[in-house]
Amino acid sequence: QKEVEQDPGPLSVPEGAIVSLNCTYSNSAFQYFMWYRQYSRKGPELLMYTYSSGNKEDGRFTAQVDKSSKYISLFIRDSQPSDSATYLCAMSAPYTGGGNKLTFGTGTQLKVEL
């Protein structure tokens, strides 16, 4: 079983829809939870990160973490064609001796149609 599971999609929605992207995980040591957006032929770009259970909002994006269920979500409101990309969840746990190891989901491909 992978430490981080993410539905690969593809997910296709009409413009203006609310999008829900999700990841589950098994490692209780994960402390920080991140969402990256990756456009085709580009590097992953950090969207948001959270430390504890709860919600964090940034414009049209809301990240939600439920540590008791080991489940994280990213919601995109009023989705736009420019949101079409692959969304990667990532979670970090401390290395022995310092630093954090990031574990990534495989990514969900999102397409927002006009």
Added chain:
Amino acid sequence: DADVTQTPRNRITKTGKRIMLECSQTKGHDRMYWYRQDPGLGLRLIYYSFDVKDINKGEISDGYSVSRQAQAKFSLSLESAIPNQTALYFCATSDSGQGSDTQYFGPGTRLTVL
């Protein structure tokens, strides 16, 4: 200008050839990483370096080596390239002063080994 740059952006080579991928950053971060990305497998860590004199193996280091020439430069070498090393390679950086140790990615190098 991009904070994390990678050269070359694309490379086609033959089995058995030695290849070097280079990464430079202007973010002033002390930590640097090399990942490869494969369809369905996500991002996997090859090597990481927490400062100039610190080099650590990641989960898939076999067949690869690295050199941290300066705080801002981290190169990845394939001593004798093989076809299953065909992938997208990403360099990333992070700041040890940030509790989250959030990683920032370069644009990637697409490597094809024939």
